[in-house]
Amino acid sequence: MPRRWIEGLGRRTIEGVWRIGFAARFFGVMLLHSGTAFQRLGLTIREMYFSGVLSLTIILVSGLFVGMVLGLQGYDTLQRFGSESALGTLVALSLVRELGPVLAGLMFASRAGSAITAEIGLMKATEQLSAMEMMAVDPIARVVAPRFWAGVISMPLLAALFSAMGILGGYLVGVRLIGVDEGTFWSQMQGSVDFTQDILNGVVKSVVFGVAITTIALFEGYDAPPTAEGVSGATTRTVVTSSLVVLALDFVLTAFMFRGTN
Amino acid sequence: MQHDTLVEIRDVVFGYGARPVLKGVNLTARRGQVVAIMGSSGCGKTTLLRLIGGQVRPRQGSVRVAGESVGELDRAGLYRLRRKMGMLFQFGALFTDMPVFDNVAFQLREHTDLPEDVIRDLVLMKLDAVGLRGAAELMPSELSGGMARRVALARAIALDPMLVMYDEPFAGLDPISLGVTGNLIRRLTDTLGLTSLLVTHDVQESLKIVDYVYFVSDGIIVAEGTADEIRASTLPYVHQFVHGESDGPVPFHYPAPTYAEDLRLGAQRA
Numbered sequence: 001m002p003r004r005w006i007e008g009l010g011r012r013t014i015e016g017v018w019r020i021g022f023a024a025r026f027f028g029v030m031l032l033h034s035g036t037a038f039q040r041l042g043l044t045i046r047e048m049y050f051s052g053v054l055s056l057t058i059i060l061v062s063g064l065f066v067g068m069v070l071g072l073q074g075y076d077t078l079q080r081f082g083s084e085s086a087l088g089t090l091v092a093l094s095l096v097r098e099l100g101p102v103l104a105g106l107m108f109a110s111r112a113g114s115a116i117t118a119e120i121g122l123m124k125a126t127e128q129l130s131a132m133e134m135m136a137v138d139p140i141a142r143v144v145a146p147r148f149w150a151g152v153i154s155m156p157l158l159a160a161l162f163s164a165m166g167i168l169g170g171y172l173v174g175v176r177l178i179g180v181d182e183g184t185f186w187s188q189m190q191g192s193v194d195f196t197q198d199i200l201n202g203v204v205k206s207v208v209f210g211v212a213i214t215t216i217a218l219f220e221g222y223d224a225p226p227t228a229e230g231v232s233g234a235t236t237r238t239v240v241t242s243s244l245v246v247l248a249l250d251f252v253l254t255a256f257m258f259r260g261t262n
Numbered sequence: 263m264q265h266d267t268l269v270e271i272r273d274v275v276f277g278y279g280a281r282p283v284l285k286g287v288n289l290t291a292r293r294g295q296v297v298a299i300m301g302s303s304g305c306g307k308t309t310l311l312r313l314i315g316g317q318v319r320p321r322q323g324s325v326r327v328a329g330e331s332v333g334e335l336d337r338a339g340l341y342r343l344r345r346k347m348g349m350l351f352q353f354g355a356l357f358t359d360m361p362v363f364d365n366v367a368f369q370l371r372e373h374t375d376l377p378e379d380v381i382r383d384l385v386l387m388k389l390d391a392v393g394l395r396g397a398a399e400l401m402p403s404e405l406s407g408g409m410a411r412r413v414a415l416a417r418a419i420a421l422d423p424m425l426v427m428y429d430e431p432f433a434g435l436d437p438i439s440l441g442v443t444g445n446l447i448r449r450l451t452d453t454l455g456l457t458s459l460l461v462t463h464d465v466q467e468s469l470k471i472v473d474y475v476y477f478v479s480d481g482i483i484v485a486e487g488t489a490d491e492i493r494a495s496t497l498p499y500v501h502q503f504v505h506g507e508s509d510g511p512v513p514f515h516y517p518a519p520t521y522a523e524d525l526r527l528g529a530q531r532a
Contacts, residue, residue, distance in 0.1 A: 123358075131355035134315050136344040137372050 023219045030148055030218070033141040043146040044153075051112035051147070051214075052154030056161070058107050063162035066103060067169025070094055074170070075178050087180050088189035091170030092163075096193065096202040100163035102250050105209035107162075108155055109242040113217035116147055117238040120221025121231035129222075144222065148214050155210025156203050163202070201257045208249060213242040268293045268425055268457045269314060274323035276309060283309050285481035286323070291474075293424075296451050296458040298468045300503065301478035307461040310478070311427045314459070315349060316340045328424065345373060348418030348426040352433055354410035356402040362389070362413050363398040369420045388416040392446060408439025412446065419450060426450075428460040432467050440464070444471045465504050469493060477503065 037044045074090045120143070123129050129139045167189075174180045193199065217238045224234035269291040276284040283306040291297040299307045312318045313325050319333040326332065330343055356365050366385045370376060376384070389395045392412040402410060411431060418426050428447065432440055448471040451458045462468045469475070469489040477485040477492075477500055485492070485500045492500060502510030518524065 126353065126358070127351045127355035128357055130317070131349065131351055131357075133317065134344055134347065134349040135369050135372070136341040137369070138341075142372075 019223075022223065023215070026219050026222065027215050029140055030145055030215070033138060034145045034149065036138075036141040037145040037149045040146075043142070044149050047147045047150030048154050051108075051116065051151050052158060055108060055111045055154070055158060058111050059104055059158045059162050060165050062103065062107055063100075063165030064169040066099060066162075067091060067095065067166030067171075068173045069169075070099075070166065071170040071173030071178070075174055075180065084180055085184040086188055087170065087174045088185035088187075089192040091174070092167055092189045092193050093198060095163040095166040095170075096198050098202075098250070098254070100166065101159045101202050101206040101209055102246060104159040104162040104206065105155065105213060105246040106243055108151075108158055108210070109213045109217075109246065110239050112151065112154070113213050113238045113242050114235045116151070116214070116217040117221040117224070117235045118231060120144070120147075120218060121224035121226075121234050124222065124224060125226035125228075125231060144218050148218060151214030151217070152207065152210040155213070156206040159202065159206035159209075197257075201253075204257075205250065205253050208253060209246050212245050212249060216242045216245065266293050267291070268328060269297075269459065270324075270326045271310070271313070272324050272326075274313065274320045274325060276306075276313060276318065276320050283481055284313075284320075287478070287481070287483055289476055289483065291425075291457055291459055293457050294451070294455060295473040296448060296460065296471055298472040298475045299459070299461045299478060300463060300465065300468070300475060302463065302503070305478045306481055307463075307478055308429055311349070311429055311459070311461055314425075314427060315344065315347060345369075345421060346424045348421070348423040350411070350414050350418050350426065350428040350431055352430045353407070354402075354414035356405075356410055356414055356417070358402050360401075361398070362394065362400050362402070362405070365402070365413060366417045366420055368417065373421065384420070385416075388420055389413075391419070391450065392416045393442075406439075408435050408443065411435070411439070411443055415443075415446060415450070419454065419456070422454065423456065425457045425459065428458065428462075430462055431460055432462055432464040440467050444468070447471055463503075465506075469504075 070091045071087065074087050074094075075084055078084045078086055078090065120129075123143065129143070132139045132142060171185065175182045175185050220234040220238045220241075221231075224230045267290055269289070271287055271289040274284055274287045275282070287306075287310065289297075289299070289310070299310055301307050309318070313320055314327060314332065316332045316335060324331055324333065327343060328346065330339070332340070332343065335343060356362075357368065360368075363385055366388055367381050370381045370384060374381075386395055386398065389398055392415050394409060394412055394416065397405065397409060397413070402413070405413065415426075431443055431447065435443060444467050447458055447460065450456060460468060460472070469492065472489055474488060475486060475492045476483050479499055485495060485497050487495065493504060495501060495504070498510055501507070522528070
């Protein structure tokens with residue numbers, strides 16, 4: 001029994017390492033075949049509509065609610081120390097540094113990532129990718145690369161919109177509902193948010209999350225067994241893996257970016 | 263290789279992993295012919311098409327199309343050769359995110375610089391050839407199985423290829439669509455000067471239109487001949503296949519222990 005268990009563990013480990021290798025190779029090939037995505041921008045823009053524009057509703061609505069909750073919780077905590085004037089700073093920094101990129105990433109993974117995996121997986125299962133290959137059209141260049149770049153471009157824009165809506169939510173609750181001074185709310189925010197340290201680092205995070213989520217989604221779809229069960233399993237793996245990767249990468253990036261700053 | 267030979271497969275051995283699929287296959291298709299490859303499910307028919315299309319490479323032997331050794335071509339060479347080939351997949355494999363017109367126009371837009379009005383004329387001509395000019399604006403989800411197969415055929419001949427391969431073109435079609443598809447394959451082969459290679463297990467429909475038939479079983483060619491020769495064949499495998507007999511060289515039962523053993527007759531039960 002222990003021997004079989006160890007054998008199973010070894011097999012799964014080897015399979016896991018193989019898959020990481022395949023994914024890395026897939027990523028490299030995708031970058032090498034990215035020319036079409038830029039030469040025929042129409043293809044990439046079309047995919048930006050599907051993964052970016054169609055994710056807008058969930059991003060904007062969740063951003064608004066997160067900002068409203070931040071306004072409530074932030075005010076509740078800050079007023080204990082008599083610092084409710086710092087509400088604007090708290091809401092803005094929380095969003096642009098962390099919550100914007102991370103939550104927008106998680107939303108993007110569940111909305112656009114799962115759709116990308118299901119679409120590519122079904123294209124494979126219904127032999128559309130093979131048909132393309134047989135028509136001397138490279139599916140990596142024609143189908144995969146435009147989706148990748150569309151995701152990478154869309155993700156920081158979605159994160160920025162998430163943060164903007166969050167700040168609006170914080171303003172509505174903090175200023176309009178609770179009555180924090182409007183001038184203080186905005187001037188504190190303006191004075192304490194640093195462009196490089198806060199906004200640019202948030203943008204870098206969201207680009208990295210975009211690369212990670214889109215690569216995972218595309219790889220899972222491309223690698224999915226061509227069956228209903230295979231595609232559904234791949235879709236689930238996309239959401240689970242990319243969510244975990246976003247959270248893990250967030251920690252690593254934060255550790256590098258904000259080390260030694262206040 | 264004779265100059266009128268388009269596809270020549272010599273002593274090809276191929277397998278997936280440790281499982282051998284083809285164990286030394288020889289096959290020839292001459293220009294202008296409709297050649298059928300028949301055999302029961304899983305015998306390696308589709309693998310033969312994949313070898314000809316260069317999707318897989320033989321372990322031994324050679325696959326030559328128009329004089330070029332497919333297994334030895336690099337990616338650019340393979341793509342160049344594929345532009346001269348059309349392939350009809352089992353269920354059409356139409357691009358579901360674009361209408362019929364764009365499906366047929368796909369290769370023209372990808373591989374040529376033709377102006378859009380010329381592409382329009384060409385696409386309508388190809389669709390007219392399969393009787394579906396009126397369906398140009400429909401989405402693939404709005405087509406019946408037979409119509410989807412015909413659109414896929416129009417797409418396969420969009421660049422006027424020299425060779426068209428059909429993977430189970432008759433599977434799942436009603437009798438009318440069956441006849442229409444069969445006639446189309448024959449008519450397009452003759453009028454466009456194509457060579458058609460079809461993989462099928464629909465004996466009766468394909469014998470009406472083919473020039474030559476190869477029977478594959480257990481990874482080798484077990485019989486070949488013209489349609490009349492195949493109909494008259496007394497070989498047990500061919501006879502069983504052509505007449506649809508349930509038992510014969512291809513057994514009805516999958517290999518198993520004896521029924522008595524499986525039911526544990528005579529064994530002591532706890």
